[in-house]
Amino acid sequence: MALRETMQKCPSGHVLKPKSYKKQYTCDGCKEQGYGPRYRCEPCNYDLHDSCMLMSVATSHPFFKNDIFAFLEHLPRDLGRRRCDACSQEIRGFVYHCYDKGWDLHPCCLSLQPKLYAEGIEFHLRQKVKSKCIWCNMKTLEGSVSGVRGWSYESKCKKYHLHVHCVMESVLDELKRQEVSEREDVRLQLHTGRNKESHSKYWRIMAVIFKTVASILLGDPTIALASSLSALVLN
Secondary structure, rough: OOOOEEEEOOOOOOEOOEEEEEEEEEOOOOOEEEEEEEEEEOOOOOEEOOOHHHEEOOOEOOOOEEEEEEEEEEOHHHHOOOOOOOOEOOOOEEEEEOOOOEEOOOOOOHOOEEEEOOOOEEEEEEEEOOOOOOOOOOOOOOOOOOOOOEEEEEEEOOEEEHHHHHHHHHHHHHHHHOOOOOOOOOOOOEEOOOOOOOOHHHHHHHHHHHHHHHHHHHHOOHHHHHHHOOOOEEO
């Protein structure tokens, strides 16, 4: 629930305009990666995710029903280095911070859908899960710090569990490998080193989850990125 929304400007005070390029970029707000549509100031070479552009002064999240998150351009220095409680990545710029409980969320992570459907299977966004991630084969993230376990999508049947962090790490690694900023189209090939049938229901489910989560966290919830990712190959 957003209490009030405001629109950002570039540091020089210029109004940012919506642009759409089939290229990767670094958001100048949260400092995380983005792809495709963004708000941009051409003279200043300044880009923002949609969620960083149309930010809320204060907001809340279903996982923290009684807590208020304040929008900050930078965390206070006395808080030290912090990690996002959703994706477990380090906070380097724009953030929603809960002063009462110490929670931190990237603006894009705040937009993660509480429920997804893939191949007829219902997935729910969870803070805690009991099963291992089907991507990294671990319950908690490797190297995760105390109190920051990262969110996951877990199927209602409890058979499938996938870390949000694992999705983003795999997609960003592949984007970097292919240097998509120099290409006009994107074909993600995510490598796990596992033997599998690429057309099985299991991997079709994986593809849907990857497409959906990546499109939100890269700041492109529109059909643009989803179409690019429709060629997803898990091999």
